[in-house]
Amino acid sequence: MAIAVRRRRKPAGKSRPSLVEQAYAAFKEAIVRAEFPPGIQLSAQELALRFGTSRTPIHEASLRLQEEGLVRILPKKGILVCALSPEDIREIYEVIIAIEGDAAARIARMPEPERLAIAEQLDAETARMEAAADFEARSLADMAFHTRLVEACGNARFATILKTVNSQAARAQVFMVQLRPNIERSVPEHRAIIAAICAGDPDLAQVSARAHRGRVRDEILPMLARFGLRHF
């Protein structure tokens, strides 16, 4: 007997993600990449066909995406992929400004060893950004800087909120890359935030972080307006 290989209790790492998880990730990816144009209306049936599951996981994934603001479920009608207006972008930036500003201030209030350690990490990302060869690499390092900033601040809810609004803005980011804003100006601004953190000055950190994101917002919004983009 016992020919059959006995499975372990915890079979090597975590078990495969559920179909809901897969459908959620795939659907979200498709939305962010604008494979589904904003405003399009889909049915669970066709999505199930596309992702190779039944309708149930699709439906549950849609519920999650609706909670995040990426789609709207129209009862008895279908699933609507939400379109973002420039107004939405503005709202999202204001959330980012409020949260990141406080995150920077919180870090600046930490005891010196901790905040210096964080500052070092932030500085490394900024250096990586400065040294980056192409726009994409720079953009990636930029994102890493901001992610690190909010994850290090000691308030997990800040990170959650930013992750949500970022996923809303992600589709717009795809367009942004094509517009190629002058990301170089970010480097000294990042350094200003880092300096305020090192100095342990929460107010200055707050102001620097807000000024940085505010500048980016003020640069991007007219850009979008100029290109006459009504939605994303």
Add this chain to the structure above:
Amino acid sequence: MAIAVRRRRKPAGKSRPSLVEQAYAAFKEAIVRAEFPPGIQLSAQELALRFGTSRTPIHEASLRLQEEGLVRILPKKGILVCALSPEDIREIYEVIIAIEGDAAARIARMPEPERLAIAEQLDAETARMEAAADFEARSLADMAFHTRLVEACGNARFATILKTVNSQAARAQVFMVQLRPNIERSVPEHRAIIAAICAGDPDLAQVSARAHRGRVRDEILPMLARFGLRHF
């Protein structure tokens, strides 16, 4: 013929809420009222029995509540009603401080007629609070003030974020009522925010709003610690 009453296309108002909606509301209500003690583990089957539906609407409602942070779905094990630690309360207050501060500043930046109109509404709530006979009425007026503040600020995402964290904190509020913090101190602080808005001073509005919520936080956290409450 035609004895049967023909239904209109739009049958008088909106149709009945879906079972998911009902289950969601009922489940959330039960959690907030602490009918389900925090940390308890439930099964979809028993909830379905309690709310008179099948397991599907319960499951979907649970997904929504999980997204809001009120429960966690443990795969193949059940639904866990999340417990809040004092640390969570602190985090939630910091989100409130960041968002409400910016909301107040945004209102103060509006053109005079608009911000005066909003100030008047806020003042009315504050007056209602001052005149309230019992603690509960005062508490209600207080909540109305803060709700109005964030809904009037012109950024719908601010309101959404606050609604989410408030629903997380709602269960703790139930305990708070029993502790009866001295809510009277809020009245002059509300008036300070209103004055800053009337004066059109965004920085002062920001500082006033933050100071108000910060004071409440600094009052409540030790209170919870003193009573040795580990979770809610």
Add this chain to the structure above:
DNA sequence: TCATACCAACTTCCATGGAAGCTGCAATGG
């Protein structure tokens, strides 16, 4: 006595089909 293997009772996960609602178009009646 203690550690291990096993099993029965639980749980969610997911597919599926019928019920109910929405929409656009064609047929009908003025």
Add this chain to the structure above:
DNA sequence: CCATTGCAGCTTCCATGGAAGTTGGTATGA
């Protein structure tokens, strides 16, 4: 010609049952 009605084809909503994973208690062995 226009308004109304009826219907066909679509959609989600929800109940249900089998598949598969988890757990705690019990029997078994050293």
